[in-house]
Structures are given as C-alpha cells and as structure tokens.
Amino acid sequence: VQYEKTGKCLEVIDGNTIQVYGVGRVQLIQVGSSDGNAFNDAKNFVSDKCLGKTVYLDIDDKQPKDRYDRTLAIVYTNDTDINKELIDKNLAKISYFEPSEFKKGEV
Numbered sequence: 741v742q743y744e745k746t747g748k749c750l751e752v753i754d755g756n757t758i759q760v761y762g763v764g765r766v767q768l769i770q771v772g773s774s775d776g777n778a779f780n781d782a783k784n785f786v787s788d789k790c791l792g793k794t795v796y797l798d799i800d801d802k803q804p805k806d807r808y809d810r811t812l813a814i815v816y817t818n819d820t821d822i823n824k825e826l827i828d829k830n831l832a833k834i835s836y837f838e839p840s841e842f843k844k845g846e847v
Contacts, residue, residue: 741816744799749790755782755832757810758790760797767810768823769800769842772835782831789817789825802839814842 751759755778756771768786773779797813806812815822826832 741796741798741814743796743816744813745797745811746794747797749793749795752783752787752791755779755786755826756835758786758795758815760795760811763797763811765808765810766795766797766815767806767808767812768815768826768832769812769840770834770836771823771826771832774832778831782826785826785829785831786822789820789822790815793817795822801841803837803841812840 745763747760747762749758750761753759753765755773756768758766758768760766774782794817796816797811798816800812803812827834
C-alpha cells in the first residue's frame with residue numbers, strides 16, 4: 741500500500757469521518773455510517789483505533805476530495821485497514837460511489 745499522507749488523528753467526528761493534523765477532515769472511503777447502536781459502536785471503534793495515533797492515508801486518486809472538501813481515503817493504523825474492519829465487523833455499510841480508484845467492495 742502506498743500512503744499519500746500521514747498525520748495524527750486529532751478528533752473522531754463520527755464512525756467514518758476523522759480530523760487529521762496537516763490534512764483536515766478525512767472521510768473513510770466506501771464506508772457509510774450506520775444508525776442507532778452501530779453508529780456509536782463505529783465511532784467508538786474508530787476512536788479506539790485512531791484517536792491520538794498516527795494514521796496513514798491511501799487517498800483516492802480519482803476523487804481525492806468530496807463536495808464537503810473532505811479528503812477521501814482508506815485509513816490505516818499499524819497495518820490495520822480501518823475501513824475494511826468497520827465493514828467486516830458490521831459497524832458500517834458499504835457506500836460506494838464513482839469515480840474512485842478503489843473498486844466496489846475492494847475496501
């Protein structure tokens with residue numbers, strides 16, 4: 741995996757959005773937020789894994805930013821793919837859009 745940017749996670753906004761020092765808001769690509777308990781569980785999971793730690797971003801080359809000026813990326817911490825973990829643990833659903841360098845369901 742090639743990381744375009746790294747930085748310290750300063751804040752977890754929700755289960756699929758974090759604030760990264762030197763980068764700004766980062767949207768976890770292909771990860772849609774869930775409702776109810778899963779929403780809180782996802783936020784807690786991301787907080788446990790990322791908050792205060794260095795995160796590594798594989799930014800989407802085809803669409804690096806969304807319409808809210810958030811960086812779109814797969815987020816890694818110590819070789820853990822946070823996006824994939826959220827999906828695998830049923831804490832989030834796949835939210836796919838085009839254009840994207842990442843294929844549907846690849847995360």
